[in-house]
Amino acid sequence: MASEPACIFVTGTDTGVGKTLISAALLHAYRQHYARVVGMKPVAAGLELRDGQWVSDDVQALSAASSITAPARLTNPVALHHAMSPHLAARLEDRHVTVAELLAAQRELATLCDAMVVEGSGGWRVPVNDTETLADFAIALQAPVVLVVGMRLGCLNHALLTAEAIRRDGLTLAGWVANTVSPDMPVLAENIDTLRQTLDAPLLGVVPWSAAPDARHITLELPAP
Numbered sequence: 001m002a003s004e005p006a007c008i009f010v011t012g013t014d015t016g017v018g019k020t021l022i023s024a025a026l027l028h029a030y031r032q033h034y035a036r037v038v039g040m041k042p043v044a045a046g047l048e049l050r051d052g053q054w055v056s057d058d059v060q061a062l063s064a065a066s067s068i069t070a071p072a073r074l075t076n077p078v079a080l081h082h083a084m085s086p087h088l089a090a091r092l093e094d095r096h097v098t099v100a101e102l103l104a105a106q107r108e109l110a111t112l113c114d115a116m117v118v119e120g121s122g123g124w125r126v127p128v129n130d131t132e133t134l135a136d137f138a139i140a141l142q143a144p145v146v147l148v149v150g151m152r153l154g155c156l157n158h159a160l161l162t163a164e165a166i167r168r169d170g171l172t173l174a175g176w177v178a179n180t181v182s183p184d185m186p187v188l189a190e191n192i193d194t195l196r197q198t199l200d201a202p203l204l205g206v207v208p209w210s211a212a213p214d215a216r217h218i219t220l221e222l223p224a225p
């Protein structure tokens with residue numbers, strides 16, 4: 001039987017904290033160790049019309065950072081037009097998204113790769129339907145979790161609550177990344193230190209604010225296997 005690929009689930013303290021950028025950087029880091037590395041965005045909510053095609057920026061960024069091309073039905077089984085919570089975006093399209101269908105895609109994708117980075121949508125407990133959340137998908141995966149902390153005022157509370165929820169859900173917080181999404185956050189270093197002391201998980205990297213962030217130029221530690 002083929003061995004299971006390395007797989008991590010990337011969540012964030014919120015939407016817009018740089019999960020996509022950090023997931024792409026993690027894909028580049030995995031490529032130093034594994035040949036077949038692929039990103040998955042199980043649910044993309046918010047599509048753009050480009051050259052006559054509806055595309056997800058997140059899916060495109062993960063695909064650009066992957067070393068293999070896999071079918072879109074596996075790397076992004078659910079693509080919803082509206083930029084809103086997945087359960088509401090799905091409702092507008094009369095679609096019922098289930099954790100089971102996301103898991104089926106992930107299982108098939110796992111047969112094609114040696115390492116996989118799965119990017120969540122929004123924060124930890126974002127609904128995908130009226131009864132299930134993306135956290136349920138992460139639980140089904142039993143994957144270690146990497147938390148992207150968008151360094152801005154309010155992030156300490158969000159980071160600590162998210163870490164608590166991940167652990168209460170029985171998963172391992174394998175590491176966290178301090179992503180500087182605000183160019184002028186006061187006492188940034190002190191905030192990072194506070195999280196170093198309280199999150200009780202490895203800090204995989206501190207990413208500075210950049211006017212044009214590029215995942216290829218971000219160096220991150222990988223979580224311990």
Ligand SMILES: Nc1ncnc2c1ncn2[C@@H]1O[C@H](COP(=O)(O)OP(=O)(O)OP(=O)(O)O)[C@@H](O)[C@H]1O
Pocket residue numbers: 012014015016017018019020021022058120121122123179180181207208209210211212213
């Ligand atoms: N270190 C950084 N410096 C400057 N801008 C950043 C940085 N990290 C992320 N950004 C910008 O912040 C915005 C939001 O980031 P991004 O879309 O990656 O968030 P996300 O957490 O993936 O959101 P979603 O929940 O929609 O997937 C993007 O425009 C991105 O380029």
Ligand SMILES: C[C@H](N)[C@H](N)CCCCCC(=O)O
Pocket residue numbers: 015016044045046082083084085086121122123126
């Ligand atoms: C549209 C956005 N960029 C993400 N794709 C989805 C964010 C869902 C957030 C839901 C919530 O927590 O209120």
Ligand SMILES: [Mg+2]
Pocket residue numbers: 018019020021058119
């Ligand atoms: Mg994203």
